[in-house]
Amino acid sequence: MHEYSIxxxxxxxxxxxxxxxxxxxIERISLVVGELSGFxxxxxxxxFDILSxxxxxxxxxxxxxxxxxxxxxxxxxxxFYRKRFSFECPQCGGMGMPTQIGKEFYVKDIDxxxx
Amino acid sequence: xxxxxxxxxxxxxxxxxxxxxxxxQKLNDKGIFVINVLGSPxxxxxxxITEIIKLLPNVKSYxxxxxLESDIDTQKMRAMGVETYQINTGGACHLDxxxxxxxxxxxxxxEKGILFIENIGNLVCTAEFxxxxxxxxxxxxxxxxxxxxxxxxxxxxNADVIVLNKCDLKQYVDFDDKFFYDxxxxxxxxxxxxxxxxxTGEGFDKLVEWINKVRLK
Numbered sequence: 001m002h003e004y005s006i007x008x009x010x011x012x013x014x015x016x017x018x019x020x021x022x023x024x025x026i027e028r029i030s031l032v033v034g035e036l037s038g039f040x041x042x043x044x045x046x047x048f049d050i051l052s053x054x055x056x057x058x059x060x061x062x063x064x065x066x067x068x069x070x071x072x073x074x075x076x077x078x079x080f081y082r083k084r085f086s087f088e089c090p091q092c093g094g095m096g097m098p099t100q101i102g103k104e105f106y107v108k109d110i111d112x113x114x115x
Numbered sequence: 116x117x118x119x120x121x122x123x124x125x126x127x128x129x130x131x132x133x134x135x136x137x138x139x140q141k142l143n144d145k146g147i148f149v150i151n152v153l154g155s156p157x158x159x160x161x162x163x164i165t166e167i168i169k170l171l172p173n174v175k176s177y178x179x180x181x182x183l184e185s186d187i188d189t190q191k192m193r194a195m196g197v198e199t200y201q202i203n204t205g206g207a208c209h210l211d212x213x214x215x216x217x218x219x220x221x222x223x224x225x226e227k228g229i230l231f232i233e234n235i236g237n238l239v240c241t242a243e244f245x246x247x248x249x250x251x252x253x254x255x256x257x258x259x260x261x262x263x264x265x266x267x268x269x270x271x272x273n274a275d276v277i278v279l280n281k282c283d284l285k286q287y288v289d290f291d292d293k294f295f296y297d298x299x300x301x302x303x304x305x306x307x308x309x310x311x312x313x314x315t316g317e318g319f320d321k322l323v324e325w326i327n328k329v330r331l332k
Contacts, residue, residue, distance in 0.1 A: 002240065006127055009127050009130060010127065012130075013123060013125050013127075014123070017121055017123050017125075018121070021119065021121050023119075024116065025116075027118060036268075036269060037243075038239070084265075085262065085265045086265075087265075087297075087298070087301035087302070095297075095300065095301045096301060097301060097302075097304075098268065098272050098301075098302055103269075105126065105127045105128070106123075106124055106125055106126045106127060107123045107124075107125050107127070108122070108123065108124060109120055109121060109122045109123055109124075110120070110121050110123060111118055111119070111120050111121075112118070112119050112120075112121060113116040113117065113118055113119075114116065114117050114119055115116060
């Protein structure tokens with residue numbers, strides 16, 4: 001739901017890095033988005049098409065990799081995908097603890113044309 | 116023209132986090148401890164802040180109120196003699212660090228004490244944006260149901276202290292204590308949990324004892 005301001009950040013981060021490397025154009029921006037972030041790819045794309053106009057990122061391909069959240073079992077250390085309303089480990093029934101997997105939201109890298 | 120790949124690995128929230136850190140530093144340097152008060156609309160955020168302040172009569176308290184509209188909560192605080200500033204976001208569903216940074220200019224911040232930042236009533240977005248706090252205090256309430264940790268895991272996970280309010284209503288709603296505490300236990304072993312009733316003040320002495328322990332260490 002904050003796709004507009006988040007997309008502004010994406011364009012800003014990509015452009016700053018591109019400029020510091022003497023880029024004339026950004027060809028591709030790779031994002032890693034954990035599903036717990038709640039961000040919707042189509043919305044990001046829609047705002048990106050608008051916000052990138054006139055910047056080095058105009059026309060760039062947005063490449064989004066989604067990460068499904070995983071818990072880690074406190075008993076047997078298995079990583080697993082949780083079922084709704086439960087934190088139970090499918091292997092041993094122990095309690096799963098949250099991990100950082102599924103919470104990511106970062107700009108991974110950009111492909112740029114250097115003049 | 117040559118095509119190059121440039122690694123970035125920069126978090127989307129990094130800008131907000133940078134400003135939040137600077138806000139926290141500025142306030143801590145003045146001896147002001149910052150509490151980000153989170154919770155659903157109607158969970159009892161304002162009431163909880165009121166009860167805490169009542170039990171700390173010798174500590175200077177500042178409040179920043181965040182709401183979409185109105186200054187109802189600010190009026191309540193000012194009636195108690197608390198220096199309060201109201202932020203009306205119009206539509207934004209959470210406070211962020213730049214917004215709080217601007218609000219600080221309207222407070223004297225002349226004495227050391229505690230700043231309560233009452234965030235927008237929202238269990239979703241407020242979990243994602245730091246505002247310069249030392250701790251996150253999550254106010255949840257019995258009528259909201261015992262399944263909230265399962266439905267809103269991020270905010271329960273990020274809370275430093277969880278306050279279960281309106282405990283006097285347990286007998287009137289089907290609140291499953293075990294389900295609730297199992298959920299918190301899975302998500303957040305480090306958070307302290309306090310059961311309170313803001314209407315009567317019950318349970319706040321223990322919460323205030325915990326706050327003093329944390330802010331004075």
